[in-house]
Amino acid sequence: MSGLEQRIHDAVHGQTQPTVTVLSSLLAVEDELGYIPKDALEFVAGFSNATVNDVWAVASFYPNFRFEPPAEHAVEVCWGASCHVVGAMGVFKSVLEAAGLEAAGDTPDMRLTVRFNTCLGACSQAPVMSLDHHLAGRVTPESAAKKVASLLEQDGNGG
Numbered sequence: 039m040s041g042l043e044q045r046i047h048d049a050v051h052g053q054t055q056p057t058v059t060v061l062s063s064l065l066a067v068e069d070e071l072g073y074i075p076k077d078a079l080e081f082v083a084g085f086s087n088a089t090v091n092d093v094w095a096v097a098s099f100y101p102n103f104r105f106e107p108p109a110e111h112a113v114e115v116c117w118g119a120s121c122h123v124v125g126a127m128g129v130f131k132s133v134l135e136a137a138g139l140e141a142a143g144d145t146p147d148m149r150l151t152v153r154f155n156t157c158l159g160a161c162s163q164a165p166v167m168s169l170d171h172h173l174a175g176r177v178t179p180e181s182a183a184k185k186v187a188s189l190l191e192q193d194g195n196g197g
C-alpha cells in the first residue's frame with residue numbers, strides 16, 4: 039500500500055460517528071489530505087458497496103471538494119451578507135491582486151489558493167478573511183493585501 043493509499047484507508051476506517059455514508063467518508067478524506075484523489079473515489083466505492091459513479095455523483099455535487107492536491111497556502115475571503123455590506127468586495131479584489139489572480143482559484147505556481155466562503159463564522163468582526171485557517175477580522179483592502187504578501191513570503195515548507 040502506498041503512503042497515499044494508507045492515509046485514505048485510515049481516514050475512511052477512522053470515522054467514529056454512528057452513521058458512515060459516502061459523504062462522510064469523502065469528508066474524512068478531504069480533511070486528511072485536503073483533496074479527494076481518484077484512488078479515494080475507488081476506495082470509498084469499495085468501502086460503501088457503491089459504484090465509482092455513485093461516489094462521483096456525491097463528490098461532484100459539493101463545490102467545496104477539490105480533486106487536485108491543494109496549493110501550499112489557502113486564503114478565504116468571506117462573501118456572506120455581514121461581510122459584503124462592509125466592503126468584502128474591495129477586500130476580495132485586493133487579495134486577488136496580491137495573489138496575481140484574475141478570479142478565485144490556484145496560482146499557477148501552486149503557492150496559494152484563493153476562495154470565497156459564505157460565512158467564516160465571525161460576522162461581528164466583518165469583513166473577515168482566513169489565512170491558512172487563521173481568521174483575521176476587520177480587514178481592509180490594504181491590510182488584506184499585506185497579509186497575503188507576508189503569507190507568500192514565508193518559506194515553502196508546507197505552512
Ligand code: FES
Pocket residue numbers: 116117118119120121122156157158159160161162164166
Ligand atoms: S458573513 Fe462574513 S463571517 Fe459571517
